[in-house]
Structure formats: C-alpha cells, structure tokens
Amino acid sequence: MKKTSINTFIVSSGERFCLVLDKKTGVPLFHPTLYITTQVRNQSDSISTVELVAGAISLFCNFLFDRNIDIEERLRTGKNLAIHEIDALRDYCERKVRLRKSLPYDIQKARLVNSATRHFRLTHIASYLSWLGERLNLKQSNTSEMVERIKQRRPKIKRRSRRYKQDRSLDEKQIASLLEITMPGSTLNPFKNNVQVRNRIIILILYSLGIRSGELLNIRITDINFRDSSLAIRRRADDKADPRIKQPLVKTQERKLSLSAPLVKELHNYITNIRRHFKKSRKHEYLFVTHKSGPTQGMPLSSMAYHKIIDSIRNVAPEVN
Known part of the structure; x- marks a missing residue:
C-alpha cells in the first residue's frame, strides 16, 4: 500500500x-x-x-x-x-x-x-x-x-565510454531520414498538421545547434536576434516567468550561437504566423508553446510533451534511435 x-x-x-x-x-x-x-x-x-x-x-x-x-x-x-x-x-x-x-x-x-x-x-x-x-x-x-x-547492497553501475557517446551521433543517412520525416506535409510525418511546423523547427534547432532539450525548451523569443542571426543560450533557474513546475534547465554555460538563414526564416514564420494565435502565448516569451486545445494551450511546451514528440519520431523511424 x-x-x-x-x-x-x-x-x-x-x-x-x-x-x-x-x-x-x-x-x-x-x-x-x-x-x-x-x-x-x-x-x-x-x-x-x-x-x-x-x-x-x-x-x-x-x-x-x-x-x-x-x-x-x-x-x-x-x-x-x-x-x-x-x-x-x-x-x-x-x-x-x-x-x-x-x-x-x-x-x-x-x-x-x-x-x-x-x-x-x-x-x-x-x-x-x-x-x-x-x-x-x-x-x-x-x-x-x-x-x-x-x-x-547497491548494484554496480557500468559507466558509459566516450565511444558510446560518439556512437550516438546520427550519420548522414539517418539525418536525411529525420529531415524527410519531419517535413511539413510529408506522408511520413507522424504529427497533425497544426504542429508540424513547430516540431520541424524543434528538430532543425537540435540538429543544427546541437543543444540539449532543456536549452531548447528554455529559449525565449527575445533570445533570438534576427539582425545578426544568432541565438543566446541563457540560464534561468527558478524563473518567476516560467509557469512549468518541472522547469527545463540549461546545464551548460551561457553562449551565443549562429543561426542559418533558412532556420531564421522558419523561426520568424512560426513566431509571426503560428505562435501568436494562441491567447496564452502572449503572457510569456518562451518560444515553443502547446498547440493542443485545453487549459494549457499557448503555455510553454513541457518536457513531457517534448519527449512525446521525440518518441513519435522514433516510432516511425527506428533507424534514428
């Protein structure tokens, strides 16, 4: 009990x-x-x-x-x-x-x-x-x-080697498959139409910048500099403006990353044409928001929702695991 x-x-x-x-x-x-x-x-x-x-x-x-x-x-x-x-x-x-x-x-x-x-x-x-x-x-x-x-009585734990970490990197074939699957409108895309653009940008950021999930979910619109095509990674532990109880955290050093022109264009499109239509998204600056209808619509995307996105991709493309 x-x-x-x-x-x-x-x-x-x-x-x-x-x-x-x-x-x-x-x-x-x-x-x-x-x-x-x-x-x-x-x-x-x-x-x-x-x-x-x-x-x-x-x-x-x-x-x-x-x-x-x-x-x-x-x-x-x-x-x-x-x-x-x-x-x-x-x-x-x-x-x-x-x-x-x-x-x-x-x-x-x-x-x-x-x-x-x-x-x-x-x-x-x-x-x-x-x-x-x-x-x-x-x-x-x-x-x-x-x-x-x-x-x-604790069991012994095998430590992962550096080689294991290197093996986790995707090869060119896997990357091509990942980008094809997440292309909006693709017959292979496992997501509903209303979240395909958002999820595509999530994958593009992870792939092109190599950042962690906590860093991704911590991005604010104001962290993006459209003038010089850059993204600032900021640490915001215990941020009052973050309504998520399980707050995604940046565990690395703060830094500035360069964004490609196509990615900047997709980010601008998402912010101006998609994100802004959710009423609760106007109450905070976090980039990625929940699209599903309900009380959390427009609120910052949770870690659980992020992992569901990744799991959905793995289910249709086990080769990218």
Missing part, C-alpha cells in the same frame, strides 16, 4: 520545492521534508534531482509502513534495521513505483527498475538514515554500520 507521495510546487519567488506527504492527510512528513529542503534543495540541485531524491525517500517511507517499522523509534533505541530487513529494502527498491501486486510474477519481474535507479535509491536512503541519526543526536557508530550495509 502506498502511504506517501511527493508534491512539487512553485513559490512566489519562482523557486521550485518538493515535499513528501502523508497521502491520506496531505500533511508533509517532517523529517523527510526537512532533509530534502536542507540537504538536497539547498545544495542547488535541480528540481528534477530533488524529485528523484524525494521519490527515493517516499519509497523508503512506504517500505517502513508496509512492515510497521517506526524508524525513528528504532534508531533511538539502538535497534537498527536487521540484515533481513535491509535485504528486503534492497528488493523493494527494485520495484517500479506504480507496479500492482496483482500482476503475474513474470510481468512483475519484467517491470523491475534498472541498476542505476536501484543504486540511486539505496544511495539516498542511506544518506537520509545517516542524516536522521545525526538529527536525533545519536552516536554515529549506532547508525554507520547499518548505513554501510545498505550501501553494500
């Missing part, structure tokens, strides 16, 4: 925060939320990282609830998690959060998380327990052995 959940929200300053809540009452759990706020968010980690840590702590709280364990009382009385409980925690961290227990075993096994996720969860659960022991004014030796045992 899932007793806790996480909630991400924006405060008036524009800063994003994440809380671990009691799912039944909606009240934040004191120590998990204090840990996330003081030890994770205040370390300038991105909200995406904060959410992942909060998810790991929430998972740990659900594990404790399922086994009727009061971890604070156990730590105070010196009764740390036993070896069989730590083993059970390791197994619990292998599960996908939304997995239903009613599913057949073979399906459950196929839906286990990868080793990197298990490593991440156990790492932050161990860090939380170490911090909690200090918070409760316990001797470090009382919890250090338990924390170390949890860390020992």
Whole structure:
C-alpha cells in the first residue's frame, strides 16, 4: 500500500520545492521534508534531482509502513534495521513505483527498475538514515554500520565510454531520414498538421545547434536576434516567468550561437504566423508553446510533451534511435 507521495510546487519567488506527504492527510512528513529542503534543495540541485531524491525517500517511507517499522523509534533505541530487513529494502527498491501486486510474477519481474535507479535509491536512503541519526543526536557508530550495509547492497553501475557517446551521433543517412520525416506535409510525418511546423523547427534547432532539450525548451523569443542571426543560450533557474513546475534547465554555460538563414526564416514564420494565435502565448516569451486545445494551450511546451514528440519520431523511424 502506498502511504506517501511527493508534491512539487512553485513559490512566489519562482523557486521550485518538493515535499513528501502523508497521502491520506496531505500533511508533509517532517523529517523527510526537512532533509530534502536542507540537504538536497539547498545544495542547488535541480528540481528534477530533488524529485528523484524525494521519490527515493517516499519509497523508503512506504517500505517502513508496509512492515510497521517506526524508524525513528528504532534508531533511538539502538535497534537498527536487521540484515533481513535491509535485504528486503534492497528488493523493494527494485520495484517500479506504480507496479500492482496483482500482476503475474513474470510481468512483475519484467517491470523491475534498472541498476542505476536501484543504486540511486539505496544511495539516498542511506544518506537520509545517516542524516536522521545525526538529527536525533545519536552516536554515529549506532547508525554507520547499518548505513554501510545498505550501501553494500547497491548494484554496480557500468559507466558509459566516450565511444558510446560518439556512437550516438546520427550519420548522414539517418539525418536525411529525420529531415524527410519531419517535413511539413510529408506522408511520413507522424504529427497533425497544426504542429508540424513547430516540431520541424524543434528538430532543425537540435540538429543544427546541437543543444540539449532543456536549452531548447528554455529559449525565449527575445533570445533570438534576427539582425545578426544568432541565438543566446541563457540560464534561468527558478524563473518567476516560467509557469512549468518541472522547469527545463540549461546545464551548460551561457553562449551565443549562429543561426542559418533558412532556420531564421522558419523561426520568424512560426513566431509571426503560428505562435501568436494562441491567447496564452502572449503572457510569456518562451518560444515553443502547446498547440493542443485545453487549459494549457499557448503555455510553454513541457518536457513531457517534448519527449512525446521525440518518441513519435522514433516510432516511425527506428533507424534514428
């Protein structure tokens, strides 16, 4: 049974925060939320990282609830998690959060998380327990052995080589296929007519400038200089003007990039003839907006919507994966 959940929200300053809540009452759990706020968010980690840590702590709280364990009382009385409980925690961290227990075993096994996720969860659960022991004014030796045992149960992670990163680059044939598929009006284009121009420009920017998705979604109209055909990449963490709770972030240095004449022309067409027709697009300067009718129409394009665009292309052109 899932007793806790996480909630991400924006405060008036524009800063994003994440809380671990009691799912039944909606009240934040004191120590998990204090840990996330003081030890994770205040370390300038991105909200995406904060959410992942909060998810790991929430998972740990659900594990404790399922086994009727009061971890604070156990730590105070010196009764740390036993070896069989730590083993059970390791197994619990292998599960996908939304997995239903009613599913057949073979399906459950196929839906286990990868080793990197298990490593991440156990790492932050161990860090939380170490911090909690200090918070409760316990001797470090009382919890250090338990924390170390949890860390020992983390799976090994294979680091990707430079060669792997090089292999991810598209060759000329793949690029040609990608540009053909995303051409507006193409019979291969998987998108509806009203988003084909926008999605085409997204692909052109990614291909020609080699920028990350966070940089792409962070572009404002004012970042584009049509006089000298350039684009400024800016860092805007916790921007008040960005209504997206999961704010796309620029993780690289600010810089100025040159735009080709055809790309400048397509950008100008999108801004003046397509984007401006969405009412809510006038309330912000972010370049790419949601076209789908509904309450978010005209609002900045979300990371989730961006990944759906990429997935749609991969589905019709697996050769560009």
